[in-house]
Amino acid sequence: MANETEEQDLKDHREPDHSRRNFLKNSGYAVGGLIVGGVVGSLLRSPNKSTTNNNNGNTTEKAPANEAVNFNQALMHFTQEQFLIMEAATERIFPADDNGPGAKELGVAYFIDHQLAGEWGLNGREYMQGPFFKGETTQGYQGRLKRREIFDIGLQEMQNYSNKKFQKKFKDLTPEQQDTVLKAFETDEVKLTTISASGFFKTIFGSTMEGAYADPLYGGNGNMGGWKLKNFPGNQMSYTKIIEQDKFEKMQPVSLREHLPHS
Numbered sequence: 001m002a003n004e005t006e007e008q009d010l011k012d013h014r015e016p017d018h019s020r021r022n023f024l025k026n027s028g029y030a031v032g033g034l035i036v037g038g039v040v041g042s043l044l045r046s047p048n049k050s051t052t053n054n055n056n057g058n059t060t061e062k063a064p065a066n067e068a069v070n071f072n073q074a075l076m077h078f079t080q081e082q083f084l085i086m087e088a089a090t091e092r093i094f095p096a097d098d099n100g101p102g103a104k105e106l107g108v109a110y111f112i113d114h115q116l117a118g119e120w121g122l123n124g125r126e127y128m129q130g131p132f133f134k135g136e137t138t139q140g141y142q143g144r145l146k147r148r149e150i151f152d153i154g155l156q157e158m159q160n161y162s163n164k165k166f167q168k169k170f171k172d173l174t175p176e177q178q179d180t181v182l183k184a185f186e187t188d189e190v191k192l193t194t195i196s197a198s199g200f201f202k203t204i205f206g207s208t209m210e211g212a213y214a215d216p217l218y219g220g221n222g223n224m225g226g227w228k229l230k231n232f233p234g235n236q237m238s239y240t241k242i243i244e245q246d247k248f249e250k251m252q253p254v255s256l257r258e259h260l261p262h263s
Contacts, residue, residue: 075110075113076113076114076116076117077113077114077116077117077121077148078109078113078116081159081169082151082152082155083109083113084171085155085158085159085169085170085171086109086112086113086151086155086204087103087104087108087109087171088170088171088173088178089158089170089178089182089204090103090104090108090109090112090204090207090208090211091103091104092175092178092179092182093182093204093205093208094106094108094208094209094212099229100225100228100229101222101223101225101226101229103208103211103212105222105225106211106212106220106221106222106225106226107211107219107220107221107222108207108208108211108212108220109211110211110219110220111207111210111211111214111218111219111220111221112151112207112208112211112220113219114218114219115207115210115218115219116147116148116151117148120147121146121147121148121151122146122147122148123146123147128144128146130144132144141199143195145194145195147203150195150200150203151200151203153192153194153195154185154195154197154200154203154204157190157192157195157197157200158170158181158185161181161184161185161190162177162181165180165181182201184197185197185198185200185201186198186201212226213226213227213230213232215234215235215255215256215257216255216257217255217256217257224253224255227253228253231248231250232253233251233252233253233254234253234254234255235254235255235256235258235259236251236254237254237259
């Protein structure tokens, strides 16, 4: 179960000077440049080139272009329905407000999709052999399912719960109803047999923060909006001109992509 600060983050109504974005700006989760592994090679392509999802040998339907950022990216793991659920859920966790863009505009759902298509989604650098036993709370996940399988199950269960409780798909719910669904997962009100509902919520929450603040090279943090929100400079080549200054120097952020050779 998330702590009280995270619970406050999921409340829909707030005072103007206590927005959820203010929480995120000061949260320990909001670490610029946090990378969890993934599909660097595929993301070095030109942003105008599309890729296909080969999970089942079929071409994946292209995700809708983001009007504000125009990501023009193709899905690499999610189906169209999964993507829309993920996009709506991450926007409720990291919503747009007067302080800056939300998860949808930052392309967080694309970031998660791309991570699931790579080693992170396959638990490629983790020991995943049996026997499997329930671990202590300090040991983290101890099961046989890979992350991409957990997301597939979790998103379907979110859809099922939305249909059962509100007779609508998750993406079609009101923001208040979407918060109700997310809260039900966060508190384990939803009883699942294959995965932990609260564990899935924590994974979504962490992945949302990573997608908002990771280098744009990895598919999220559109227009470096997450970095600009925190005045994070990104990946500068050098700080020699300002390192001796006693005052804070606000710098235009720079992505790793800017240091790559351009054809």
